[in-house]
Amino acid sequence: VLVHVNGRLVPEEAAKVSVFDRGFLYGDGLFETLRVYGGRLFLWEEHLVRWSAGAALLGIRPPMGATELKRAAEELLRANGCAEAMLRMHLSRGVGRRGYSPRGAEEPTLVLSVHPVAPRLAGEQKLARVVLSKSRLGAGDPLAAAKHASQLLRVLARAEADAAGADEALLANEAGHILEATSANLFWFDHGVLHTPPLDGSILPGTTRALVIELAGALGIPPRERHVRREGVIGASGAFLTSAGIELLELGELDGQRLARSALFTRLQAAFRGHVYHFARGEDVGQ
């Protein structure tokens, strides 16, 4: 497997960064994970908008602009012969001085890598099991809407899910509102309406989330942003998660309690798969 590191394609074993890279020292960086269908980068523009906004927030200047970055990503896919894959783009602030101040770190590190599409669930399981993490997201975190690389809280939340034999963990704020899963957005159905927590700066603006809202509208399923607590998800007529990697993943259980299943999910998922089918064939699907 070849990896792109700062403008060069190198074998996986040689893909390294300095131990003084601030990405390693402090999680001082950001990333995007995109789905590749039929060799094409799905929702490229949407991921790039988030990538650029994150870089601006962190004050890191990406070493490549949009066009050059896309060319590098496509070159990596070709070099590795990938048609169905995940593409990961990682930008860190690079080597600087010791200490939190970012001053003096002027050469960011860019890494592009390809990964297999993860099996979405273990074995024959069809519905995802989730737990509500004990960790709480703070309201004053200016980084909540960025896909940044300081993710230890989510790592521990995922470890909670692993320990419970679950597939993902949901994260709530201190008011008890569930905001998202560790690496996916949350949706639920209620009285024929599709709900999801609002984009108020406290959740990640998911690219699949935005597409699902658009597809729901086109199907005549009204999408609405709303806060929800644990009881709200348990009482919903169906719930699912979205991300580039898992696409649309229906939830079967929250903290061991069985969740209802909605026929609307099946319709939405079919619409998503149709969209992807046309995209993978190189047809214009409005991207």
Added chain:
Amino acid sequence: VLVHVNGRLVPEEAAKVSVFDRGFLYGDGLFETLRVYGGRLFLWEEHLVRWSAGAALLGIRPPMGATELKRAAEELLRANGCAEAMLRMHLSRGVGRRGYSPRGAEEPTLVLSVHPVAPRLAGEQKLARVVLSKSRLGAGDPLAAAKHASQLLRVLARAEADAAGADEALLANEAGHILEATSANLFWFDHGVLHTPPLDGSILPGTTRALVIELAGALGIPPRERHVRREGVIGASGAFLTSAGIELLELGELDGQRLARSALFTRLQAAFRGHVYHFARGEDVGQ
């Protein structure tokens, strides 16, 4: 300069980790920064307690026990001829699968490095200037008391300080209580009493903090844990920061407002310097 990477001493240029190390990808690790006086590791036991507690919280098994780690650190100091220096120990979860789940990452990465003692303040400046960061610390963060490697919030807070021409940034929680600086603990004097925010799991239990409390008690300055807001620091009769790197650093300004100076600070700092003097000469100072 030689660096210790996973049991080997290598030149700085060769000190590298995989781009798939979870430390780089997700800030999935922890570290300690110790002061070296006269070639000796100051407050070693205290740093090791925090290191071990952090590793347990993160679920990372350090590849070396206490004795072996200290031997490796001392070997690195000797190899680099360091008598007055900072020693940094970094432990990351190592390479695992893509995604937040720590499962499958079984070989942690250990890096030991030496760094010059930072000039505490720019130029002739004697008093530190601090700002109160706009970021707020959440109450539900299980990692608040660990010196972990997901520190982007602190990086941005330090960038705020840099932009304001200040030396450090203070961090408050959503209730407005100031908890600590980005990489130091906060103390202030009020009516002859030494105050500092309580160790309630929301601040880092600083090794210098603990020593200062002990020294204050011995000097007859009663130490007390208490919450404080911005106005409390501004109205105090003196304030200072502590860390292994900056030792005791008196504050001159908060958000541009001049702070009072206390003669008690001078006494406490003299006691600290006396303590360090004896330690550096190899005398038993109860460590």
